[in-house]
Amino acid sequence: MSDDGSWPPEWMRAALPLCVLAVVAAEETYGYAVAQRLHAAGLGTVKGGTLYPVLNRLEQEGLLRSAWREGAGGPGRKFYTVTEQGSAALAERTAAWHTFAERAGRLLPSLEAQR
Amino acid sequence: MSTALSTYRRDLILALRMREVPGDRIGEIVAEVESHVADTGEDPLDAFGPARDYAAGFAGGRRSRWGWHELLVAVASGVGGYLVAVGLLGLVGGTPAGPLPSWAALLLGVAIGVPTIGHVRRRSSVIRDPRTGQEMLPVPRWVPWAVAGTLAAPLVVGVAVVALSS
Known part of the structure; x- marks a missing residue:
């Protein structure tokens, strides 16, 4: 496990879309709040340059929808909500991810065997 | 607007224009950068990387295809x-x-x-700010x-x- 919360970039590339979809599905939210939620979950710091293209792709796929709202004294924020299609995709991809992680995990040596 | 953000915004718009990204998409992308930087207080270069590299992730040229609408016009x-x-x-x-x-x-x-x-x-393809509707x-x-x-x-x-x- 990474102590400083940084993970190999290829792992993050694979997991990020599903994790972002899960965060937005939990509640309507905006970009910076998604980054904070990912950080709090132990996935490390996700930069804006990585996060927003993922959000945009999910929106283009029809899994998210967005709307700009005025902020209190700020320049306004783009809020994301999950669509019906997004909820269905989240359920399907989550099941597939768990199966994948379980099979990959079975292939790897156990932590006890390494000690 | 800080000098760093102002410069980044100018460079990003130019880079997206060069990639023929439609104006409404450019407005969205730039507004996302500004909103994120306002929330985090980060330097846009740190948060999003060089403007040209960030722009390279967005597909452009969607309006260059000719259809019936363009022919009629x-x-x-x-x-x-x-x-x-x-x-x-x-x-x-x-x-x-x-x-x-x-x-x-x-x-x-x-x-x-x-x-x-x-x-x-x-x-x-006017670049409009999605938050205000202004150019x-x-x-x-x-x-x-x-x-x-x-x-x-x-x-x-x-x-x-x-x-x-x-």
Whole structure:
């Protein structure tokens, strides 16, 4: 496990879309709040340059929808909500991810065997 | 707006323009950067990387494909412009514009041309801030006049030549 919360970039590339979809599905939210939620979950710091293209792709796929709202004294924020299609995709991809992680995990040596 | 953000915004718009990303998408992308930087207080270069690299992740050129809409606009522009030119030349030279009287050709040309210009202007790739609806890079007031003058110059010269020679 990474102590400083940084993970190999290829792992993050694979997991990020599903994790972002899960965060937005939990509640309507905006970009910076998604980054904070990912950080709090132990996935490390996700930069804006990585996060927003993922959000945009999910929106283009029809899994998210967005709307700009005025902020209190700020320049306004783009809020994301999950669509019906997004909820269905989240359920399907989550099941597939768990199966994948379980099979990959079975292939790897156990932590006890390494000690 | 800080100098760093102002510079980044300018570079990002330029890089996205170079990739032929539509204006409404550019507005969204730039607004996302500004909103994120306002929330985090980060330097945009740290948060998003070099503007050119960030822009490279966005596909462009979606409006370059020609369809029925573009064909109709091109035909309407051509027919409208032709009728205006023929009508004007006919009025100045005193000759009818084919089967139509010159004034009718001129009126018909204006009736076709003006809505077409308005339609193209509305659909043009202006970069608008999705938060305010305002243009992100407002064009100076003299620019439309300069463009109109440049386009009208050959017509004015043609009318003048016909008027002088008749």
